[in-house]
Amino acid sequence: MSLLKDASLPALTAGFVAVLISYAGPLAIFFQAAQSAEISNAMMTSWVWAISIGAAASGILLSLWLKVPVVTAWSAPGTALLVSLFPELSLGEAVGAYLSAAVILFVVGITGSFDRIVQAIPPGIASAMLAGILFQFGVGIFVALESVPALAIGMIVAYLVFKRLNPRYSLILLLIVGVVLAVVLEGASLRGVSIQLAEPQFIRPEWTWNATLSLAIPLTLVSLTGQFLPGMAILRTSGYDTPAKPIVTITSLTSFGTAFFGGITTVVAAITAAICTGKEAHEDPGKRYVAGVANGLFYLIGGTFAGTIVLLFTSLPGEFVAVLAGLALIGAITSNVSAFAARKDHLEASVITFIATASGISFLGLGSAFWGVVVGSLAYQLLHRPFVLSDRRKASAAGERQ
Amino acid sequence: MKHIEKGAGLVTAPRDFIRDLNADNLSAGLVAGIFGLSAGIIHISAGTAAGLPQEFTLLWVISYLMINGLFGLFLPAYYRLPLPMANSIPGALLFAAIIPVVGLNEALGATLMAGAIALVVGLAGWMSLVMRLIPMPIVMGMVAGILLKFGTNMVMPLQNALLPASVMILSFFFAARYLRRVPPLVVTLLVGVGYMALSGADFSSVTFSFKLPEFIMPAFTLEAFLAYGLPLALILVGMETPAGVGLVKGMGYKSAPANAITALGGFGTMISAFFNLHSTCIAAPMTGICSGPEAGSHDKRWVAAVIVGIIFVTAAPFYGFVFSLIEAMPSYFIAIIAGLALLRVIGSAMQMTFSGKHEVGAMFSFLIAVSGIQILGIGSSFWALVLGAGLSMLVEFRDFDFSRESATSRRSAASAR
Numbered sequence: 001m002s003l004l005k006d007a008s009l010p011a012l013t014a015g016f017v018a019v020l021i022s023y024a025g026p027l028a029i030f031f032q033a034a035q036s037a038e039i040s041n042a043m044m045t046s047w048v049w050a051i052s053i054g055a056a057a058s059g060i061l062l063s064l065w066l067k068v069p070v071v072t073a074w075s076a077p078g079t080a081l082l083v084s085l086f087p088e089l090s091l092g093e094a095v096g097a098y099l100s101a102a103v104i105l106f107v108v109g110i111t112g113s114f115d116r117i118v119q120a121i122p123p124g125i126a127s128a129m130l131a132g133i134l135f136q137f138g139v140g141i142f143v144a145l146e147s148v149p150a151l152a153i154g155m156i157v158a159y160l161v162f163k164r165l166n167p168r169y170s171l172i173l174l175l176i177v178g179v180v181l182a183v184v185l186e187g188a189s190l191r192g193v194s195i196q197l198a199e200p201q202f203i204r205p206e207w208t209w210n211a212t213l214s215l216a217i218p219l220t221l222v223s224l225t226g227q228f229l230p231g232m233a234i235l236r237t238s239g240y241d242t243p244a245k246p247i248v249t250i251t252s253l254t255s256f257g258t259a260f261f262g263g264i265t266t267v268v269a270a271i272t273a274a275i276c277t278g279k280e281a282h283e284d285p286g287k288r289y290v291a292g293v294a295n296g297l298f299y300l301i302g303g304t305f306a307g308t309i310v311l312l313f314t315s316l317p318g319e320f321v322a323v324l325a326g327l328a329l330i331g332a333i334t335s336n337v338s339a340f341a342a343r344k345d346h347l348e349a350s351v352i353t354f355i356a357t358a359s360g361i362s363f364l365g366l367g368s369a370f371w372g373v374v375v376g377s378l379a380y381q382l383l384h385r386p387f388v389l390s391d392r393r394k395a396s397a398a399g400e401r402q
Numbered sequence: 403m404k405h406i407e408k409g410a411g412l413v414t415a416p417r418d419f420i421r422d423l424n425a426d427n428l429s430a431g432l433v434a435g436i437f438g439l440s441a442g443i444i445h446i447s448a449g450t451a452a453g454l455p456q457e458f459t460l461l462w463v464i465s466y467l468m469i470n471g472l473f474g475l476f477l478p479a480y481y482r483l484p485l486p487m488a489n490s491i492p493g494a495l496l497f498a499a500i501i502p503v504v505g506l507n508e509a510l511g512a513t514l515m516a517g518a519i520a521l522v523v524g525l526a527g528w529m530s531l532v533m534r535l536i537p538m539p540i541v542m543g544m545v546a547g548i549l550l551k552f553g554t555n556m557v558m559p560l561q562n563a564l565l566p567a568s569v570m571i572l573s574f575f576f577a578a579r580y581l582r583r584v585p586p587l588v589v590t591l592l593v594g595v596g597y598m599a600l601s602g603a604d605f606s607s608v609t610f611s612f613k614l615p616e617f618i619m620p621a622f623t624l625e626a627f628l629a630y631g632l633p634l635a636l637i638l639v640g641m642e643t644p645a646g647v648g649l650v651k652g653m654g655y656k657s658a659p660a661n662a663i664t665a666l667g668g669f670g671t672m673i674s675a676f677f678n679l680h681s682t683c684i685a686a687p688m689t690g691i692c693s694g695p696e697a698g699s700h701d702k703r704w705v706a707a708v709i710v711g712i713i714f715v716t717a718a719p720f721y722g723f724v725f726s727l728i729e730a731m732p733s734y735f736i737a738i739i740a741g742l743a744l745l746r747v748i749g750s751a752m753q754m755t756f757s758g759k760h761e762v763g764a765m766f767s768f769l770i771a772v773s774g775i776q777i778l779g780i781g782s783s784f785w786a787l788v789l790g791a792g793l794s795m796l797v798e799f800r801d802f803d804f805s806r807e808s809a810t811s812r813r814s815a816a817s818a819r
Contacts, residue, residue, distance in 0.1 A: 135772075138765070142773035142782075149777070160762070160797050334765045338756040341749070351553070351749040355741075359554035363561045375557070375571075382575040 003064070006287040014281040015294025017169070018071055018272035019302060022055075023309060024175040025328030026076040028321045029137065030264075031313050033082035035321075037091065041314060042201060043262065045307045049198035050263025052303030056296040058254040058266050062247055063292030068240045069276040070292050071231075072251055073269040077222035080133045080329075082264070084360055085215060085367050091262070092206030097215035098259035099205055102252045104220045105265070109248030118229050124343035124350035125376045126225040131336035132357025132372055133222065138333045141326035144319040152323050154181045159327045168275070171328055179312075182320045192315050196307030200261040214362075218369035223267050231268030238277035239285055349380035405527025407659035409481040419479070422705045426698020429588045431709025433743050434691040438488055438710060439717055440736040442466065448498035458506070458678065464721050465615040465679040471714025473670045473682050477663070478707035483655055484693035485663065486707040487670070488685030488714075490642050492783055493634050497680035504626040510675045511620035512631030517671030517681070519635040520643075524665025533644055533660060536791045537802065539755050539764035541648040544641070544786040545686060546751035547771025552687065553748050556741020559734030566601070570594045570738045587696060587743055594735055608730055611722035615677040633784070638667060638683050641783050646684030649747070652754050653693040654700060687740070690747035759801040763794025 030051070034044045051074040062070035082094065108114055145152040158177040162170035182188040228248060235242055251266045258266065275281070276291035302309065313321060340350040353376025361368050442463040449459035466489055474487035501509050523529060533541070559567040573593040577586035643664045650658040663684050670682025691697070692706040755764045767790030775782045794801065 138769045139773045142770050142775050145773075146775045146777070156793075157796075160793060164797050330765060334756070334761060337752065337765075338758075338761075341752045341756045344753070347749040347753070348745055351745060351752065352557075355550065355553035355748070356557045358550070359557045361557055361561050363564065371557075371560070378572075379575055382579050 003290065003293065007290050008282055008287065010280060011276075011282050011288060011290040012294045014276045014291040015296075016298050017172075018269070018275045018291075018295045019298040021171050021272050021275070022073050022269070023302060025171045025324065026073070026079070027309070028313070028325035028328060029076060029083070030074070030079040031321050032137075032325055033079050033086060035318060036083050037086035037089075037094075039091070041307075041310055042199070043091075044314075045196075045198050045310045046201040047262035047264075048306035048309055049200050049303045050258040050261035051266070052299045052306060054251075054254045054258035054263045054266035055269075056299035056303060058251045059296035059299065060293050062250055063289045063296065066242055066246065067286065067289045068235065068242050068292070069281060069288040069290075069295075070235070070242075070247060071269040071273045071276045071295050072266055073227075073272065074263065075219065075223040075227050075265040075267045076270075076329075076332075077130055077133050077226040078219045078264050078267075080137065081215065081218055081222065081367070081369055084136070084362075088362075089211060089215065090206065091203050093208050093211035094215065095203045095205040095259050095262065096207040097211040097219065098264055099256060100207070100212050100216035101219045101223070101265050102255040102259060104216070105223065105248060105252035105255065108224070109245055109250075109252055112243075112245045114224070114228065114232075114244040114248055118224060121221070121225060122346055122349070122380055124340040124346045125353050125373070125380055126221070127336040127339040127343075128350040128353035128376060129218075129357050129369060129372050130222060130226045131333055131340065132354045133218075133369055134329050134333045134336065135354075135358040136360065137322075137326045137329045139326075140322045141330075144322045144326075148186060148317065148319045150185045151178075151181050151317075151319060154178075154185070155320075155323045155327065174327060175324065178320055178324055179316065182316050186317050186320070188316050188320070190312070190315055193308060193311045195305060196311065198304060198306035202260055203262055205260065214367035214370045218367070218373065219265060221373065222369070223265050227267035227270050230270040231273050234270070234273045234277055235268075238274075240277065346380055346384040348383055349376050352376055352379045405525060405661045406665060407481075407657070407662050409659070409662075412476070412480055415479040418482070419705060419708060422702040424698055424702060424705075425588070426696070427692075427702055427704075427706040428709065429591075430691055430694070430697035430703070430743075431706035431713070433587055433591070433696075433739060434486060434688040434706060435710045435713030435717075437691065437736070437740050437743070438486070438685065438688055438714060439467070439721075440740075441488065441491065442721065444491055445494050445498070448495050452498040452502055454498060454501060460613065460722060461616055461678050464613050464718050465674065465677040467714040467718035467721060468615050469670065469674055469677055469679055470682050470685075471711045471718060473666065474711035474714060475708060476711075477666060478704045478711070481659055481662070482701075482704045483650065483658060484653075484689065484697065484703040484707045485646070485650065485658075486685050486688040486692050486710040487667075487682060488688060489674070489679065489681040490634070490637055490683050492641070493637050493681045493683075496630055496633060496637075500626065500630040504623060504629065505621070506678075507619060507621035508623045508626040509630060509680075510618060510678070511622040512626040512629075513634065513680050514620050514672050514675035515622070515627055516631045516635040516638060517668045517673075517675060520638045520668030520671060520683075521665050522668070523639050524661045524663070524668055527661050529639075529643065529647075529660040529664045532639060533647070534802075536640070536644060536787050537760050537763075537794070538648060538651075539757060539760040540767045540787060540790040540794060541644045542652065542751050542754040543764040543767030543790060544771045544783055545645045545648060546748060546755050547768045547786060548645070548686065548783060549690065549744055549748045549751055550772055552737075552740050552744050555737040559738060563732065563734050566594070566597050566732075567734060567738060569597060571742065574742045587739070590742055591739060594739065598731060598735065603730060603732070609723065610720070612719050613722060614719055615679075617676055618678055620675050634681065637784060638671065638681060639664060640787055642681075642683040642686070643667060644787070645686040645783075646689045648754075649686060649689045649751070650693050652750060655693065687744065690751075691740075691743045694743075694747045694750075696743060696746065760794045760798055762797050763790045766790050766793050
């Protein structure tokens with residue numbers, strides 16, 4: 001079998017590190033969502049199982065099929081969306097929205113319209129919405145600083161030091177230091193953590209307009225612009241000329257399946273993809289696909305023991321999870337804010353998108369990400385988009401002057 | 403006095419004021435002035451929260467407008483720059499909270515000392531040193547963080563006053579698009595007032611009164627100085643002045659007189675201490691309105707700041723009346739006007755924050771300022787600067803001016819060899 005022949009230790013390590021980083025950082029956001037939804041440990045386990053299995057199945061399949069290191073994961077900005085929507089949103093409604101998003105993404109994938117759609121969204125508006133969704137997590141670091149100053153300061157300093165010394169492993173090192181600090185400073189006990197096999201729980205989906213507008217549509221948008229777009233860009237800059245069509249299609253299909261067990265949309269990884277597509281994974285680009293497969297296999301293991309992961313996170317203080325999530329996202333917040341701040345041509349519309357999304361407003365039952373896009377697109381249309389009419393007016397004004 | 407920057411002088415100021423007055427800076431000045439008047443509500447609520455008597459709180463606000471307004475007439479007119487004066491909002495919250503603990507006269511004594519510190523820093527010309535230690539992206543991160551709240555306050559009314567709020571915000575966008583000649587803010591103001599009149603706002607609670615600032619003798623205690631005077635001095639020197647100067651410089655006024663602003667603020671704060679007032683300093687949000695593109699042509703925006711001073715001094719004795727009028731308008735009215743006025747300023751502040759250098763420090767400064775945390779009784783804007791600059795030194799030291807200077811001097815020394 002060629003897979004065994006191509007397998008190498010660096011590729012396996014790369015896959016393992018990518019999984020570990022996803023569990024160390026972005027998973028903390030999903031736990032915050034679970035906390036705001038006030039669900040049981042068993043349900044949380046099912047969620048973690050579902051996202052891990054979704055990432056495992058799509059990653060292994062795509063990597064083997066395309067012979068390209070396709071690293072998949074769950075939509076991190078999507079989980080960030082959830083935090084502000086729960087508990088008003090019911091679990092069934094959330095699952096219904098996951099299914100709608102999967103269907104939309106499937107259509108995007110099968111028709112091959114990914115590149116066209118991504119180009120149609122003004123880049124400043126997309127970055128501003130992403131920044132607005134992620135922003136509250138960054139602020140959360142300092143809200144925690146007030147209640148648990150020693151833990152928060154310790155983690156911030158550890159993050160900065162690791163970021164400087166070893167950027168690649170900084171999140172994993174931060175997780176370890178954070179756990180030690182939580183045990184020593186806050187008296188958290190890890191005694192309850194034990195090996196547990198996950199038992200997926202079926203959630204009956206419920207379809208509502210509210211959930212479609214405030215979750216499914218923003219989820220699709222942030223998955224496209226915040227995950228697929230940078231993820232595909234990483235693949236392409238690493239020299240893989242892979243079309244988006246099979247990747248978007250397959251991940252949307254796995255998303256559909258795992259949604260019933262609480263798994264949010266499966267997407268191409270953005271934060272961890274570069275680890276498996278670069279030289280560190282293997283000298284020969286043709287053999288790096290093994291890293292993608294390994295990544296999937298380690299997700300499979302993680303999913304199987306999802307109960308243990310949940311126990312680890314739930315035995316640590318909520319502030320720990322908040323600081324960890326915030327620090328894991330600070331790079332993404334900075335790059336998105338810089339991205340829209342640098343687009344001078346539609347800055348006002350971007351700022352108002354950012355403000356409306358970050359404000360956390362909610363009315364008519366719809367969340368701020370939806371209103372951010374609505375207000376932002378309106379401002380974009382009115383303030384920045386050149387109209388045919390104004391062109392004509394300009395032309396006639398020029399005519400008068402002559 | 404050698405560190406105090408020279409200005410254009412006051413002799414021709416009244417004539418130039420008339421010459422430079424136009425619709426843009428008039429509307430910006432009006433908006434900033436109304437904004438400043440509405441800031442009195444913060445003082446009133448802080449006073450109420452601390453259990454201070456009503457008469458004192460009214461006197462406090464009247465002094466704020468009268469004394470800050472007088473300094474605000476002088477500074478922009480002398481320098482021909484959009485430098486409106488007001489007082490420190492974090493300082494106001496500290497002041498109201500400390501009075502029940504140390505007593506009013508003692509708190510004012512500490513104010514006097516804080517003013518003296520700011521005056522010395524300004525006269526000695528240390529302001530540029532302070533500003534080099536705390537680089538521009540970090541200061542702007544803090545400013546953007548503070549301003550962001552005005553932005554979110556603008557969209558909040560969409561939740562419970564959807565119709566008037568969206569009418570006002572849309573009128574701004576439409577005016578910006580189709581009425582190039584008329585400042586969009588004026589349109590929004592008129593639309594908003596029109597809407598209130600049509601929807602039948604209740605003006606029956608409006609009452610008339612006349613009051614002037616009253617003299618009071620400060621007293622000095624070490625306790626008041628440590629708990630309030632020192633933090634106030636840090637706020638004035640470390641935050642209010644850099645924020646204001648940073649904003650004005652960001653708007654293209656490179657010659658903003660940092661030392662003079664600090665020194666005059668310090669002197670004004672010392673005078674304030676005798677009239678129930680906690681500070682005089684450059685006001686960041688109003689500076690944003692007066693110095694931004696909304697205020698029209700670049701060299702005439704100083705007029706907007708003078709108009710703020712005129713509004714303050716005129717309105718001061720009648721503030722009891724103004725306050726009851728502001729009370730009659732729904733609270734979101736001012737929030738939306740202020741948010742729209744600051745929209746571009748927030749954008750350019752964020753642009754300067756994330757211009758590339760000091761990225762980590764700037765981001766932390768921004769986040770800390772937004773979070774509104776209090777450590778050791780000192781507010782988030784101070785910590786945004788201190789922690790932002792500290793973390794920046796830790797992870798991106800090479801972005802600091804003095805590190806580059808030392809590197810280039812080392813390099814030139816090496817090449818000389």
